[in-house]
Each structure stands twice: as C-alpha cells, then as structure tokens.
Amino acid sequence: MRAMVFHGPGQKSWDEVPDPIITQPTDAIVRVEAVTICGTDLHILGGDVPEFAPGRILGHEAVGSRLDAAAKLGADVIVDSGRDNPADVIARLTGGLGADVTIEAVGIAETFETAVDLVRPGGHVANIGVHGKPATLHLEKIWIRDRTITTGLVDTYSTPRLIDLVASGRLDPAAMITHRFTMDEFPSAYDTFARVGETGALKVVITAA
Incomplete structure (x- = not known):
C-alpha cells in the first residue's frame, strides 16, 4: 500500500x-x-x-476562512483578533469576570498566555495545541486566581458522544x-x-x- x-x-x-x-x-x-x-x-x-x-x-x-466556518458551526460571538481585542470582547460579555473556559488549540506561546489571561478566577484553561517552543506561565499574576490548566491530546473519551451528535444530525x-x-x-x-x-x-x- x-x-x-x-x-x-x-x-x-x-x-x-x-x-x-x-x-x-x-x-x-x-x-x-x-x-x-x-x-x-x-x-x-x-x-x-x-x-x-x-x-x-x-x-x-x-x-x-475559519471565522466563516465558526459562524456556520453555530458560534454566538465571533472575534477577529486582527481587528478586535479578545480581552475587551470577553470583558464586555462577562461583566469583567472572564471566560469560564478557554481553549488553546494552535500551539503558540502567545495564544496560550492569552488563554490564561482571559479565563475567570476559578476557570479552566484547556491546552490541546502542540507546542514546539516554550510558553510562559505568569504565576506572579495568576497564583491567587484558582485557575485549572489541563494539557493533552485527544484521549477518545468524548468520541462516543461526538458520534451520537453526528448520527442524530445535531452536529x-x-x-x-x-x-x-x-x-x-x-x-x-x-x-x-x-x-x-x-x-x-x-x-x-x-x-x-
């Protein structure tokens, strides 16, 4: 083959x-x-x-172009980071609290650090991007904010649910x-x-x- x-x-x-x-x-x-x-x-x-x-x-x-795809897939709010500041948008939407969950999916230091900055106290940062270079974790800023950061690639845990969503036509x-x-x-x-x-x-x- x-x-x-x-x-x-x-x-x-x-x-x-x-x-x-x-x-x-x-x-x-x-x-x-x-x-x-x-x-x-x-x-x-x-x-x-x-x-x-x-x-x-x-x-x-x-x-x-990815923003169009996000709209087609049902995103409620779409942010063009080249034009808008994501921090300002999330602050406006959450009354300044921050996002419940942020996901870093591209493996770039800047986007990881942004994901950590945008999550609320007690929130969750899920890093699924593949990082080939170091990223900085600013503990001097977040040590008191009780944030959870998880890393890892696909573990298939959610695969059965995704199959059900596709089969039912919901996704x-x-x-x-x-x-x-x-x-x-x-x-x-x-x-x-x-x-x-x-x-x-x-x-x-x-x-x-």
Missing part, C-alpha cells in the same frame, strides 16, 4: 509501504476510505514532536471541510493545509478516489 511517510523535520514522501498485519489479539485492520490532515501533522513535520521518529506514517485522522462536520483531494494528491493536500493563511484551509479531506 502507499502512505505519506515522515523522514525527518521538513521531509515527507508518498511511499510504498508494507501492508499492515495482525500481531496482537486486540489488533484490527481497518480499510480507510478517507483521512484528514491534523494540525499535529504540521507540528511533526516542523520537528516539534521528537517522539515521532523518521519512518512513521503521517495521517492519523482516518474516517470510513454536521461537513461544514468544517474546505478542501478535498484524492490519495495521489497527498503532497498537494499537505501544502494546502500548511499555507492556511493563503488557502483558508480549515479541514482537508483525502479520499481513495
């Missing part, structure tokens, strides 16, 4: 690789009909995830798809997703045909 293979920071190729085999009683081989490119893949290619060794296969999201993931490619266009798909500022890519889907 063919797969997108990581060969080191900044190096990837569409290679012929051995077919998977069953090695443990708990293993399963799944026929992949489509796959999306995760932001984590771009961090891997950037050398931000040293645990990911050369030779590993990229593309782990197997399935059988439509199709609104997140901005670009589609076939498997033989995998390199182009990565290039498009990596240049999100130019392409507006939100979620890129690659299918067998």
Whole structure:
C-alpha cells in the first residue's frame, strides 16, 4: 500500500509501504476510505514532536476562512483578533469576570498566555495545541486566581458522544471541510493545509478516489 511517510523535520514522501498485519489479539485492520490532515501533522513535520521518529506514517485522522466556518458551526460571538481585542470582547460579555473556559488549540506561546489571561478566577484553561517552543506561565499574576490548566491530546473519551451528535444530525462536520483531494494528491493536500493563511484551509479531506 502507499502512505505519506515522515523522514525527518521538513521531509515527507508518498511511499510504498508494507501492508499492515495482525500481531496482537486486540489488533484490527481497518480499510480507510478517507483521512484528514491534523494540525499535529504540521507540528511533526516542523520537528516539534521528537517522539515521532523518521519512518512513521503521517495521517492519523482516518474516517470510513475559519471565522466563516465558526459562524456556520453555530458560534454566538465571533472575534477577529486582527481587528478586535479578545480581552475587551470577553470583558464586555462577562461583566469583567472572564471566560469560564478557554481553549488553546494552535500551539503558540502567545495564544496560550492569552488563554490564561482571559479565563475567570476559578476557570479552566484547556491546552490541546502542540507546542514546539516554550510558553510562559505568569504565576506572579495568576497564583491567587484558582485557575485549572489541563494539557493533552485527544484521549477518545468524548468520541462516543461526538458520534451520537453526528448520527442524530445535531452536529454536521461537513461544514468544517474546505478542501478535498484524492490519495495521489497527498503532497498537494499537505501544502494546502500548511499555507492556511493563503488557502483558508480549515479541514482537508483525502479520499481513495
């Protein structure tokens, strides 16, 4: 079979690789009909995830302009950080208290520090972004504010609930798809997703045909 293979920071190729085999009683081989490119893949290619060794296969999201997408997905308030100050917007919406929960999802020091600043006393900061560089935690400002900060990637705990939401029609993931490619266009798909500022890519889907 063919797969997108990581060969080191900044190096990837569409290679012929051995077919998977069953090695443990708990293993399963799944026929992949489509796959999306995760932001984590771009961090891997950037050398931000040293645990990911050369030779590993990229593309782990197997399935059988962002502000517009947020509106389509039901966001009540949309903030363009290039035009508006998020702190001012959240202060206005919460009477100066701050957000109950903030999520850092891009892996940039500035956005992590902003997420911590925007949450209320007793609130929760969820960091799911992949950080390749240090970020500062300003304990001199937040030590007395009783905030909880959690980190980690997807642990599948919420997957059954998400499947139920999609199956019931309450959540439509199709609104997140901005670009589609076939498997033989995998390199182009990565290039498009990596240049999100130019392409507006939100979620890129690659299918067998």
